Amino acid sequence: MATWHEYLKAEGRPPKWPYPIRYGEEKEVETDVLVLGGGIAGCWAAISAARAGVRVAIMEKADIQRSGAGGPGCVHWCNVPKNPHSRVDPDEWAIREMEALGDYSNGIAIQIECRENYDTLLEMEQMGGKIRDTDDEFIGVEGRQDDTKFMICPRFSANNSIVAHKDWQKPGFNPPETRNNTVLHVWGSTFKPALKKECERLGVEMYERFMATCILNENGKPGGRAVGATGINTRTGEFLIIKAKAVILCTGGPSDMLWMMDTEHGGLSFSSRNNSSAGIDLAWRAGATLTMMEGSAPTTDGAGLGHKWYTGGGDACYENVPLVDANNKVLPAPTQGWADGGALFPANRDVVKRIREGIESGEYQLPIYGDFAGMKKEEANATWNLTLSEESTTKVMVKTMNECGFDISKDQIMNYTYMEFQGSEQFRNVRGSGVLVDWDLKSTLDGLFVAGTSMFFACDHTAHGLCASTGRYAGRKAAAYVKNIEAREPCREQIDKEKERVLAPVKRDSGIEWKELHFALNRVMQYYVGGYRSEHLFDLALEEIRQIEEYAVPQLYALDPHKLMRSLEDLSLIEHAKIAIQAMKERRLTARELNVQRLDYPDSDPEELKYYLLLRQEDGETKFERLPIRFWGNMKEEYEKHNPDYTGVYKPEN
Amino acid sequence: MADEVYAIPNVQTPNAPVIIDSAICTGCNTCVKICPLDVFIPNPKQGESPIVLHPEECWYCGCCVMDCPAPGAIKLNYPLQLKPRWRTKATGKFHFLR
Numbered sequence: 001m002a003t004w005h006e007y008l009k010a011e012g013r014p015p016k017w018p019y020p021i022r023y024g025e026e027k028e029v030e031t032d033v034l035v036l037g038g039g040i041a042g043c044w045a046a047i048s049a050a051r052a053g054v055r056v057a058i059m060e061k062a063d064i065q066r067s068g069a070g071g072p073g074c075v076h077w078c079n080v081p082k083n084p085h086s087r088v089d090p091d092e093w094a095i096r097e098m099e100a101l102g103d104y105s106n107g108i109a110i111q112i113e114c115r116e117n118y119d120t121l122l123e124m125e126q127m128g129g130k131i132r133d134t135d136d137e138f139i140g141v142e143g144r145q146d147d148t149k150f151m152i153c154p155r156f157s158a159n160n161s162i163v164a165h166k167d168w169q170k171p172g173f174n175p176p177e178t179r180n181n182t183v184l185h186v187w188g189s190t191f192k193p194a195l196k197k198e199c200e201r202l203g204v205e206m207y208e209r210f211m212a213t214c215i216l217n218e219n220g221k222p223g224g225r226a227v228g229a230t231g232i233n234t235r236t237g238e239f240l241i242i243k244a245k246a247v248i249l250c251t252g253g254p255s256d257m258l259w260m261m262d263t264e265h266g267g268l269s270f271s272s273r274n275n276s277s278a279g280i281d282l283a284w285r286a287g288a289t290l291t292m293m294e295g296s297a298p299t300t301d302g303a304g305l306g307h308k309w310y311t312g313g314g315d316a317c318y319e320n321v322p323l324v325d326a327n328n329k330v331l332p333a334p335t336q337g338w339a340d341g342g343a344l345f346p347a348n349r350d351v352v353k354r355i356r357e358g359i360e361s362g363e364y365q366l367p368i369y370g371d372f373a374g375m376k377k378e379e380a381n382a383t384w385n386l387t388l389s390e391e392s393t394t395k396v397m398v399k400t401m402n403e404c405g406f407d408i409s410k411d412q413i414m415n416y417t418y419m420e421f422q423g424s425e426q427f428r429n430v431r432g433s434g435v436l437v438d439w440d441l442k443s444t445l446d447g448l449f450v451a452g453t454s455m456f457f458a459c460d461h462t463a464h465g466l467c468a469s470t471g472r473y474a475g476r477k478a479a480a481y482v483k484n485i486e487a488r489e490p491c492r493e494q495i496d497k498e499k500e501r502v503l504a505p506v507k508r509d510s511g512i513e514w515k516e517l518h519f520a521l522n523r524v525m526q527y528y529v530g531g532y533r534s535e536h537l538f539d540l541a542l543e544e545i546r547q548i549e550e551y552a553v554p555q556l557y558a559l560d561p562h563k564l565m566r567s568l569e570d571l572s573l574i575e576h577a578k579i580a581i582q583a584m585k586e587r588r589l590t591a592r593e594l595n596v597q598r599l600d601y602p603d604s605d606p607e608e609l610k611y612y613l614l615l616r617q618e619d620g621e622t623k624f625e626r627l628p629i630r631f632w633g634n635m636k637e638e639y640e641k642h643n644p645d646y647t648g649v650y651k652p653e654n
Numbered sequence: 655m656a657d658e659v660y661a662i663p664n665v666q667t668p669n670a671p672v673i674i675d676s677a678i679c680t681g682c683n684t685c686v687k688i689c690p691l692d693v694f695i696p697n698p699k700q701g702e703s704p705i706v707l708h709p710e711e712c713w714y715c716g717c718c719v720m721d722c723p724a725p726g727a728i729k730l731n732y733p734l735q736l737k738p739r740w741r742t743k744a745t746g747k748f749h750f751l752r
Contacts, residue, residue, distance in 0.1 A: 002674040003706050005665055007697075012658065015705055018695045062690035066717040071690055189720065209692075234692065272713040274690055328743070373743040396716025396730050397738075404751050406740055411749070414739040562692055562708065 017560050022238035023506055026499075031057040031205065032482045033475070034244035036212040036229055036282065039068020040464055041452025041471035042250035043195035044120070048475030049248075050202035051650060054482055056475075057242055058204060059231045061211040061274060061565065064196045069252060069271055069453075074188030074464040075390035076155055077131075079110065082118035085145055085152055085181040090114040091636040093182060100159070102593055103609065103629045104292060104432055106457040108439055109470050111635040117469045119649045121184070124468070126652055128194040130187035141382040142176075142338055143185075151185035151386065154320065158341030165341035168334050174341045183342070188390050188464065207242070209234045211565050212278060214498040215247055215286035215448065220491025222287030222617050226447035227488045229282075230498050232568070237506065237561040239499055243490055245482035246447045248474050249435065251279035253453030253463075256299065256429040258577055259525045261518050276569035277576035279454040283435045284579055289444040289616040291456045291627070293583035295432035297595045298425050298531075319387045320379060321372060323415055326365035328374075331355055337379075355418055366419060369412035380408045425531025431595065432457040433580065436614060439632070439642040440481075441474040444616065447481070449474045456612075504556070505567045511555030514567040520548055521574055529581060534600040538585040545578055582622050583613055668733040671712035672719075678727040679703040685718035685728060694718070703727075 008014055033049040035042045038060030050056045060067055080086070081093040088096075094114035098107045125131045132149035133139075143152040158165045158174040167173050199206060210231035217224035226247040231240040255275040284290060320337035324330050333351055334340035358364040372380050389398045406413075434456035435443050442449050451474035452458060452467035528541035553571070558564035589605040590598050611626035632638060671693065672685075681701040686694040691711040694704040714730055722728050732738075737751035 002672065002676075002703060003665075003670055003709070005662070005669070007705050008660060008662065009658070015695065015698050015707075018698065062692070063688045066688045066715070066721065067690050072715040072717050072720070193721075272691060272715065273711050369741065371743070393713065393715040396719045397714070397732070399716075399719070400730055400732070401738060401740075401751060405749070406738075407742075410742055410744065411740050412743050414741070 019235040019561070021561070022233065022236040023503055023561075024239070024499075026239045026241060028241045028243070029057065029205070029207075030243045030487070031055045032245050033057075033248060033478045034059065034229055034242050034246070035248045035250055035475075036215075037068070037249070037251035037279070037452075037454070038062075038064040038196075038206065038208070039250060039252055039452065039467065040070040040074075040191065040195070041252075041454075041467035041474075042068070042248070043192070043199060044468045044471030045248045045250055045449075045451050045475035045478070046204045047195065047198050047202060048472040049479040050199070050204050050475075052476055052479035054479045056202075056204045057207060057244070058199065059207045059210045059212050059229065059240070059242065061209065061234055063208050064199065064206055065193050067192070067274070069275060069392070070188060070464050070467070071192050072189060072393050073390045073395055074191065074392060075185055075387055076153055077117070077121060077184045077186045077465045078156065079113045079182060079465055080117045080121065080184050081114050081180075081182045083121075083150065083181070083184060084148060085150060087178075088180045088182060093180070094635055098635070101457070101459060104295070104457055104593065104612065105459070106455060107630060107632040107635050108437060108441070108638075109455055109458055109466055111632075111639045112441075112473050113466045113469045115639060116473060116646075117465045120465070120469045120472050121186070122649050123472075124186075124191060124194070126650065127198045128190065130190045131184065138378070138382045138386060140378045142379065151382075152179070152181045153183040153185045153387075154338045154342040155183045155336055156342050157181070157183070157338060168340045169332070174338055179338075185386055186390070187386075189395055207231065207240060210240050211568065212251065212282060213502050213568060214494075215249075215282050215445075216241075216243075216490040216494055217286055217445075218447075218488045218491075220494035222285060223445065224287070225488065226286060226445055228490050230495060230502070232502050232561070232564065234561055234565040237503075237564060239502070241490070241495060243487065245485055245487050246449060246478040248449040248451060248471075248478050249279055249283060249443070249454045250450075250452050250467075250471060250474075251282065251454055253458060254280050254430040254433050254576060256427075257518075258430060258573060258580070259296075259426075259428045259522055259530075260299075261515070261522055273566070273569075277572045278569065279435070280433065280579065281572035281575040283443065283445075283448070283450070283454070284575060284617055286445055286448065287617055288448055289436045289614050289625075290434065290579065291436045291612045291614050292432035292434065293580045293615055294587050294594060294596065294613060295430065295457075296428045296529075296580075297431045299427045299429055319391075320375070320383050321370040321413075322374060323368050324371045324374065324412070325368055328371070329364060330371075331358075331364060331368065352418075359418060368415040368418050370415050371412050372408040373410050373412055375408075377409065384408045426526045428525070428530065430576075430580070432459060433576075434458060436612075436627075439638050440477040441470060442477065442481075447485075449478045449481075451475075502564075502568060505558035506561075506564055508555065508557035509559065511557045512552045513557060514563060514570050517548070517552055517556060517567070518570045518573065520552065521545070521570070521577055524548075525577060529577075529584065531597065533584065533596065533598045535585060536600075538581050541581050542578065545574060545581075549574065579615060579622075583615055586624055587613060666710040668712075668731075669709050670706065670731050671709050671714065671733075672706060673729045673731045674703045675727050675729075676703045678724050680724050680727070682723060684721055684723055688717055688721050690715065690717065
């Protein structure tokens with residue numbers, strides 16, 4: 001017996017809710033540094049603050065052992081230019097990486113990553129995470145370093161962009177002696193358990209299955225110093241109040257769930273259902289400044305309505321596997337292998353066009369396959385048993401396929417990329433949106449630090465390394481901050497108001513449930529904020545959301561604490577949508593850089609593009625400001641100015 | 655044939671993201687503890703296999719399989735529409751994940 005229905009049939013009644021219901025009950029605790037979200041960034045923030053000698057607590061809505069986008073694993077550790085095999089200068093690489101991401105990247109986060117990512121990985125190894133081929137499984141694989149046993153990853157090996165290098169098809173392209181060697185393969189499925197163990201060892205208090213609902217401000221007003229947070233237990237409904245001298249927001253990045261929902265279809269989005277817009281909502285309601293809220297992009301492979309090989313996105317041929325057609329004719333598509341410079345396939349539009357034309361003319365026969373059987377044995381082994389096994393949700397897919405008889409030496413996996421066409425303008429991903437931070441990774445709100453993908457434009461494609469190194473950095477900055485500041489009592493009125501808001505859905509037992517609310521919001525985004533945009537459509541979107549809030553939200557009901565969590569996530573998504581639409585409306589231009597095409601403003605505006613659009617809430621009104629792009633200044637100098645005492649790799653005996 | 659027919663809503667789709675082998679499962683509830691989505695709840699009968707309460711929220715991360723102390727007790731059961739297809743290169747034989 002495993003399913004609910006089987007239980008019902010066997011027992012003649014449904015199971016009772018297995019946890020005590022504690023709606024209305026409160027728990028109040030106190031700490032120095034409170035970390036919201038216990039994924040890779042949150043764990044690192046907690047560990048680094050605890051190592052600096054302050055009291056630390058984490059609030060996490062799942063179990064920290066496997067929570068967050070990196071819970072099941074991660075394999076590409078990008079931007080490690082200080083590793084011993086790197087051929088680039090970390091500071092120069094940081095600039096190149098920042099520029100490769102376009103005008104709206106995050107130079108602060110990238111600089112931190114390039115300077116500290118290698119130290120972070122070595123500390124990961126101290127804790128028990130696997131970062132080298134210590135079992136000698138992959139001897140002879142290209143990129144494996146026999147002295148250090150590091151596995152250099154081909155990704156970005158010839159350039160530092162997700163787009164294929166212009167010379168990728170030339171013979172002899174990307175020889176070993178010219179590769180930059182900035183990306184390492186890691187065994188990420190070992191990371192989260194090791195991070196949790198270290199948190200335990202350091203005495204970090206872990207409030208698991210608590211979802212953060214509100215950042216508490218000094219004096220209870222948005223804009224006041226962050227002095228703690230509230231949370232709700234996702235199993236019991238107990239209300240948690242944590243007072244803190246500083247808060248680090250690590251709840252993860254906003255996902256594609258504004259445009260799509262990820263239940264019942266087997267994985268529409270890159271992230272799990274847990275990845276909602278909580279961070280955006282928490283920071284906004286507390287009065288912190290957000291930016292890039294107008295950012296979005298059409299779904300690409302790995303998300304959206306198309307098939308994918310695993311629910312985290314992508315397909316089996318995402319790595320070094322060449323694509324062939326039904327007649328085993330090799331397709332002119334770059335893989336992420338060495339020969340192609342580690343480009344992200346199929347980012348190159350010309351390549352896609354060429355293959356599509358070939359399909360239409362009969363040059364290539366559908367379906368397409370990832371030709372594992374055609375690969376060198378060692379390379380197929382490393383691709384299957386390292387790259388694809390450790391990449392997020394894939395480990396068990398690989399295991400399951402092995403058990404079903406799939407054989408990398410003989411078989412080819414079907415690839416759907418060219419059957420499904422490219423991403424849809426109507427189904428989009430959020431891109432770049434997040435909290436504005438300074439060189440201390442502090443938000444504009446006193447006492448509120450931010451790390452990982454809760455920050456603005458925390459995109460280096462695979463953000464695990466960025467999350468780890470910025471979490472570690474924010475932890476030490478927050479620890480330094482709390483050593484020089486007194487605790488402040490949160491405002492009871494704010495707590496009471498929040499408690500009432502949070503518990504409202506459990507006071508009703510009929511009306512509108514969270515999924516219906518979510519789908520309604522998705523429709524607003526798909527209809528009015530998809531490929532066609534104009535002031536009139538934005539106004540309609542805001543008006544429809546206003547009506548949803550007026551009509552549907554007061555009917556939102558949750559039959560148990562789990563459904564309450566989902567309901568609260570969807571309220572955060574509604575808040576996120578409103579902020580995003582206001583930002584989109586304020587950007588009166590068409591710009592490829594922002595993926596914005598407006599029917600009413602068809603022209604670009606080079607002057608306007610030189611600024612980040614900032615938003616914050618003040619007295620219930622949205623305040624806009626503009627900040628020049630590259631406001632972070634000289635990355636090397638600013639980093640050094642802000643980190644004169646950085647001590648490098650942690651020495652466990654300390 | 656069912657002895658008792660209950661009036662119940664349509665089942666969620668997919669309904670069984672995991673298959674638990676109750677002969678191997680020890681009822682330790684490790685999967686209940688670590689599942690990020692809270693797909694499972696513990697069985698009211700102590701020592702028995704957990705119950706899948708939120709099947710449609712599963713994102714097939716596989717953490718329950720990875721951390722299960724009784725190997726083979728849990729198998730991921732990918733949704734039918736998401737199961738990989740492959741072929742044997744030499745023979746062209748078509749395979750569909752079971």
